[in-house]
Amino acid sequence: MGFSNDVKSELLREPMREECCARAEMCAFFMMAGSISLKGFSSYALTVSSENAAVVRYGFTQIRQFLGIAPELRTARTTQLGEHLRYQMTVEGEDAMRVMEWLDMKDSEAFLGIRREPSEAILEKDCCKRAYIRGAFLTNGWLNMPEKAYHLEFAVQDERHAEILAGLLSGFEIHAKAVLRKTQWVVYVKDYEQLSEALGVLGAFQAYMSLENVKILKQLHNNVNRQMNCDDSNTDKTVRAAEAQLQDIEYIQEHGGLDQMPRPLQQIAEARINYPDANLAELGALLDPPIGKSGVNNRIRRMMAFAQQLRESRGEI
Ligand SMILES: [Zn+2]
Known part of the structure; x- marks a missing residue:
């Protein structure tokens, strides 16, 4: 339902196959849509949650594919903004350690020994920067119907993640803005050119084409109206x-x-x-x-x- 989900489904049909990119994408899942809890002495549980079942299912498949670990899948009800079902995948104990190692999240100097932002190694290559943006879009992104407005946004938990994401986008000539909306940071792009660039970076080429069609039709109507007047x-x-x-x-x-x-x-x-x-x-x-x-x-x-x-x-x- 909606352009957002269409684009997500399009992306999910093409999983990340290179390990470097799969890792960067999963890093975005855990950084942007994840939470960490302590399970006893130096044992952790990492959870990724989303309202989109297909996105969580994809995360599960990728983790199993690359690490041979099967995260636990759950649904949870949330009453935030009306009742919703959220889908979650969790890894605990040894499995959580392996995931953290893979995602380069361990850092003895950080709080609880866990890095809360992607390391330089994760985002070293361009292909991986794209993959990180893709992961962020899958878990935290939203697109308006282009017939209504050209608008892409990522809802992120704090200013630091907003900065990281905006920084990555600007590396691809996409100049996103970051604002604090109530309690959430939002990184967004509004203009047609920028939006279409962003869809290109995400690798959503079908969506890219349908965006172009919408623009042509809009232009046509504007021009005819202008002429009629x-x-x-x-x-x-x-x-x-x-x-x-x-x-x-x-x-x-x-x-x-x-x-x-x-x-x-x-x-x-x-x-x-x-x-x-x-x-x-x-x-x-x-x-x-x-x-x-x-x-x-x-x-x-x-x-x-x-x-x-x-x-x-x-x-x-
Ligand atoms: Zn890569």
């Missing part, structure tokens, strides 16, 4: 023509036909979307390489014929 009689004809073209482009786009058109027609469609009020000569000048007015006219006719054919093939005429 323009009542200059001189441009009226161009506007009406452009509007009809945009409707055709939108139709083609909605039925997945954009990629099936020859490249020259795709180019003219793109130019029309970006410059809805350009006349034919201007449109031609915008192409690479530029073409003349009659060339533009020809391509537009072919593009509209393509839309017509598509409608016919779908029995809509």
Whole structure:
């Protein structure tokens, strides 16, 4: 349900296979969604919890795969913000020690001997930095429906983790902001370009494509609306023509036909979307390489014929 879960499911279908990355990703699970409790003298229990059962299940599978340890799975009820079911995996005693060793969490100078942030060794390579961000997204990330707003956020427990995450993102040219919202730190990205970069870093390429489609449709609607509000009689004809073209482009786009058109027609469609009020000569000048007015006219006719054919093939005429 929702874009967030779609993206998470997409990521979970491609597990981290390299050990270095699997380790960095699990480190994010334990750092960002984990808790540690003491079980008697120098014996610990590490727990990861999430409202997303598939995410916890994935953590379980990865730990078993790389360490041969089967964490204990549980569900717990929480009354925080209404009643929810939370899914948890826990490792204790010897198993917890092995997990901590694997994740480089042991540090004799830290409180209880446990490091609360990822060590440099864990985040040394770029592939592992991505994997850490991916892990953080799976456990603590949320995305709005792009039709409503371009918005990605990570809810983290404290300022230090917010800083680490924002730092990692900025290494990939994603300039996230961190704010304190009530008791929780939130690291977020709002702008389209940044969001699409972030989906690329996460490796969510299907989501990346659907984000782009949403943007094209949004642009199309804005442009048509802007044109409808323009009542200059001189441009009226161009506007009406452009509007009809945009409707055709939108139709083609909605039925997945954009990629099936020859490249020259795709180019003219793109130019029309970006410059809805350009006349034919201007449109031609915008192409690479530029073409003349009659060339533009020809391509537009072919593009509209393509839309017509598509409608016919779908029995809509
Ligand atoms: Zn790696």
